[in-house]
Amino acid sequence: MFSKLLAVFDRPPADPVAKNFPLLGSPWPVTLLILGYLLFVLNYGKKFMQHRQPYDIKKIIILYNLFQVIYNAIMFGFMFYYFFIDPAYPLDCLHTFPLDDPKKNIERVISYTYFVNKIIDLLDTIFFVLRKSYKQITFLHVYHHALMVSAMYWVFRIYGFGGQFFTMALANTFVHSVMYFYYMISAIYTGLKGSIWWKKYITKLQIFQFVSVMLHSVYILVFNPKCECPLIVHLMIFVLGVIFISLFTNFYIKAYVKPRNKKQQ
Structure with a gap:
């Protein structure tokens, strides 16, 4: 059993060029990265902060959210262009390009850029720990971030870059542009955090993206x-x-439906 697992880990990437990208040459760097992330946000980070005051990192968070808005918007723009303006794939069959396709390097770069952004997303939780905002470190939040990094790595390794998974990346970058814009506004104007009316629609967008991709x-x-x-x-x-539909729907019910029902009683 263990030898079969190691065989999967040692399996060469579907695209031989993948080994030239940082973190894609072997499963171990990504595995250790996720393990370190989980250990920090679920255990050692809290121990580190136990006798410390929350760090004042408001300016860092604002800049981080602005960076994420721009990063995701640019990725969405590139993918939208190659989906609808200069279509790289027929919409009724998205399959990773052959290795000798002229647009193969574009497919690789866009895919890898998206993967890097999933790693950058892990900083969300690190900031929660440093601010002692532990109630925001939910199962959905941690599972979602860790799984996206791991899933993207194994997709690249077993299947290759781009293809059908571009539909998820296209929807996800749009949603994240909106989501990080909300986070940025909330960080700048802390008094508005509970009164931004479109906050709940971000969760609906997240649910819709998975439904549409499926x-x-x-x-x-x-x-x-x-x-x-x-x-x-x-x-x-x-x-x-x-x-993800199950987890985000459960979150939406707990965060918005149940509190509203209690107010009406």
């Missing part, structure tokens, strides 16, 4: 069964979609 996979499987995109890719999208 429906796109269904569309391809039903109307273009000859598409070369492997069935395992669609299954991975379905599994991730079901997990």
